Amino acid sequence: MKDIYCQAVNVPETHSSAFDNSPIGNMTLYVPGESINAYKTTDPWSGFGKFQTLTTGIEKTETAAKPMITTANGQIAVSGLSGNATIQVLSPDGKLLDSTSATDGIATLNVQPGKVVIVKVGTESYKVVVK
Structure with missing residues (x-):
């Protein structure tokens, strides 16, 4: 072995002898960039000869926004959707009650007031x- 890849952001706890009989002083440890200093100062990880930032090939990530779901007068309005997302309304036992596609990130469905439904x-x- 000459390289070890560890994707854990938090340095894993391991026994101090975990790398005994391994030439870690001649090996490279690849870890997440934000954690490299923690690995360099935590035994037995600190015994590696070289530390490199782990690259994933992912340049940018985004957290998808959750849709906003409101109800009034027997209507369910779903907004904050991407494109023409499909929205389904199901009964608690899984039966399809209604379905539609969003227009400009918004969808409206009709359901009897007072019902408990699953919006998918x-x-x-x-x-x-539903109110």
Whole structure:
């Protein structure tokens, strides 16, 4: 072995003899950039000869915004959607009650007031009481 790749941002706890009989002084440890100093100062990780920033090839990440779901007068309005996302309204036992596609990131569906339904947006599901 000459290289070790560890993707853990928090330095894993390991026994001090974990790398005994391994030439870690001649090896490179690849770790997340924000954690490199923690690895350099934590035994037995600090015994590696070289430390390099682990690269993933991912240049930019974004957290997807959750949709805003409101109800009034028997209508469910879902906003904050991307493009023409599909929205489904299901009964608690999984029966499809209604379905539509968003227009400009907004969708409206009709449901009987007072019902508890599941609003499914993509792979995410939300329990909603219709007012």
